[in-house]
Amino acid sequence: xxxxxxxxxxxxxxxxxxxxxxxxxxxxxxxxxxxxxxxxxxxxxxxxxxxxxxxxxxxxxxxxxxxxxxxxxxxxxxxxxxxxxxxxxxxxxxxxxxxxxxxxxxxxxxxxxxxxxxxxxxxxxxxxxxxxxxxxxxxxxxxxxxxxxxxxxxxxxxxxx
Numbered sequence: 001x002x003x004x005x006x007x008x009x010x011x012x013x014x015x016x017x018x019x020x021x022x023x024x025x026x027x028x029x030x031x032x033x034x035x036x037x038x039x040x041x042x043x044x045x046x047x048x049x050x051x052x053x054x055x056x057x058x059x060x061x062x063x064x065x066x067x068x069x070x071x072x073x074x075x076x077x078x079x080x081x082x083x084x085x086x087x088x089x090x091x092x093x094x095x096x097x098x099x100x101x102x103x104x105x106x107x108x109x110x111x112x113x114x115x116x117x118x119x120x121x122x123x124x125x126x127x128x129x130x131x132x133x134x135x136x137x138x139x140x141x142x143x144x145x146x147x148x149x150x151x152x153x154x155x156x157x158x159x160x161x
Contacts, residue, residue, distance in 0.1 A: 054106075061095075064091065069127060088149070092160075
């Protein structure tokens, strides 16, 4: 059985996929014009204190996905590409710490694991698709001339493998 928190990053820039990590309609689906982070963070932080530690960690991962998406969505020119590199480097560290945090948690029983997958996997997949679209857009624009952005994304991918 794969660990619940398995993280795979791929694509030309960085497609985030939380495989075997659950997804739910409990987190409101943001409108296309709304930054993903705003809607995701509001939904997760209010209830995380009441959640099982494993579920709270999964929701924190979804928030990290939202931050990554919003960071990539903000890249529109060379200046924003350069400024995104620092945020992506921080995200690399945060995502590593997030994944390592699962080691301290007790393993989930099959029923709980199945419930989490049913509840969270659709949102994770939706976020992955949004991140992939942003990554493809940035790659098609040749990283807006930034040499630092692709390097930061490569480090992000390497950190999560």
